[in-house]
Amino acid sequence: MNRSWRVFRALVLSMAGLLSAGCATQWQTPLKLPNQHTLVREQLVFHSDFQIPVRHRLIEELIARRGDVSRRLGLTLSDEPINVYLFEDNEQFEGYIWKYHPEYPERRAFFVKTDTRLVVYVQWGDRVAEDLRHEVTHGYLHSVVPNLPLWLDEGLAEYFEVARGRRGLNRAHLDLLTERLRRGDWQPDLERLARLDPRQEMTLDEYAEAWAWVHFLMESRPEHAEMLRTYLRQLQSEEREGATEPISSRLRRLPVPPERMLIDHVQHLAARGGGRR
Ligand SMILES: [Zn+2]
Structure with missing residues (x-):
C-alpha cells in the first residue's frame, strides 16, 4: 500500500x-x-x-x-x-x-x-x-549500536524473532529462498542489500536474504560469527557514519565467494529438513 x-x-x-x-x-x-x-x-x-x-x-x-x-x-x-x-x-x-x-x-x-x-x-x-x-x-x-545498516538490523531482528532454542531458523524465509533457488531466480547480493535506502520498505525477498546472511554469519563457522561480532564492536565505536569497513568487503577476502557459501548454507539447512513446516 x-x-x-x-x-x-x-x-x-x-x-x-x-x-x-x-x-x-x-x-x-x-x-x-x-x-x-x-x-x-x-x-x-x-x-x-x-x-x-x-x-x-x-x-x-x-x-x-x-x-x-x-x-x-x-x-x-x-x-x-x-x-x-x-x-x-x-x-x-x-x-x-x-x-x-x-x-x-x-x-x-x-x-x-x-x-x-x-x-x-x-x-x-x-x-x-x-x-x-x-x-x-x-x-x-x-x-x-548506532548506524546499524538496514539489512543487518532487519536480518538480526528476523533471526532473533524465532522462538528460543531454534537457533534463529526462520522457516518461512528458508522455504522462500529454497523455492527461489529451485526456480533459479535467486542470486544473493550483499552489496545490493547494503545499498538499500533506509527510507524504503524492504520486500519479503529482501527480508529473507537479510535473514539468510545473518544466519550464515551466526551459525556456519565460529570465525564468521566472530567477524560479525568484530564488525558490531567497530560500529559501536565508529567516529563517523560509514567509517567502518562493511561486512561484504570482509567476506570477499575469504577463499570462497560469499554468495557461494550462502547458497551452500541455505541448501544445507533445507537438506536437513529445516525447510519443512
Ligand atoms: Zn524490523
Missing part, C-alpha cells in the same frame, strides 16, 4: 470520527496510546490498557532474549528504557497508527527510534510473540 493511499485513508478516518461524534460507532474508539497499566522489567517498560501478569512467559522470554543478544553478539547492552505500547486489538492499533503516523507502512508492529526514546508499538494478537521478539530486538540493538 503506497504512502498517498495511507494519508488519504487517515484523512477519511479522522473525518469519519468527526462526523460520527455522539454516535456509538467504531470511530469513537479513543485513538490514544495504551497507558492504564505500566510494567517495568529490566530494560523494558510495557504500557497497556489491560493487566499483564508480571511473570508472563512471553515477557520472561524477552528478558532472556536480551541476554541472548548480548552474549551471541558480544555486546554490552544499555539500560536505556525501551517503551513497549501493547494495543489490545488490531482496531485500536491501526486507529492510532493511521491517525498519528499515516506515513508508516502497513504492518502489525513498529519500532521507532528518536533522539530521546526507543519505542515499540505492537498489537496483542496471534503473532504478538514473534512481533515482540522482532521489535524488541531492534530496541536492544539500537540502544547500543
Whole structure:
C-alpha cells in the first residue's frame, strides 16, 4: 500500500470520527496510546490498557532474549528504557497508527527510534510473540549500536524473532529462498542489500536474504560469527557514519565467494529438513 493511499485513508478516518461524534460507532474508539497499566522489567517498560501478569512467559522470554543478544553478539547492552505500547486489538492499533503516523507502512508492529526514546508499538494478537521478539530486538540493538545498516538490523531482528532454542531458523524465509533457488531466480547480493535506502520498505525477498546472511554469519563457522561480532564492536565505536569497513568487503577476502557459501548454507539447512513446516 503506497504512502498517498495511507494519508488519504487517515484523512477519511479522522473525518469519519468527526462526523460520527455522539454516535456509538467504531470511530469513537479513543485513538490514544495504551497507558492504564505500566510494567517495568529490566530494560523494558510495557504500557497497556489491560493487566499483564508480571511473570508472563512471553515477557520472561524477552528478558532472556536480551541476554541472548548480548552474549551471541558480544555486546554490552544499555539500560536505556525501551517503551513497549501493547494495543489490545488490531482496531485500536491501526486507529492510532493511521491517525498519528499515516506515513508508516502497513504492518502489525513498529519500532521507532528518536533522539530521546526507543519505542515499540505492537498489537496483542496471534503473532504478538514473534512481533515482540522482532521489535524488541531492534530496541536492544539500537540502544547500543548506532548506524546499524538496514539489512543487518532487519536480518538480526528476523533471526532473533524465532522462538528460543531454534537457533534463529526462520522457516518461512528458508522455504522462500529454497523455492527461489529451485526456480533459479535467486542470486544473493550483499552489496545490493547494503545499498538499500533506509527510507524504503524492504520486500519479503529482501527480508529473507537479510535473514539468510545473518544466519550464515551466526551459525556456519565460529570465525564468521566472530567477524560479525568484530564488525558490531567497530560500529559501536565508529567516529563517523560509514567509517567502518562493511561486512561484504570482509567476506570477499575469504577463499570462497560469499554468495557461494550462502547458497551452500541455505541448501544445507533445507537438506536437513529445516525447510519443512
Ligand atoms: Zn524490523
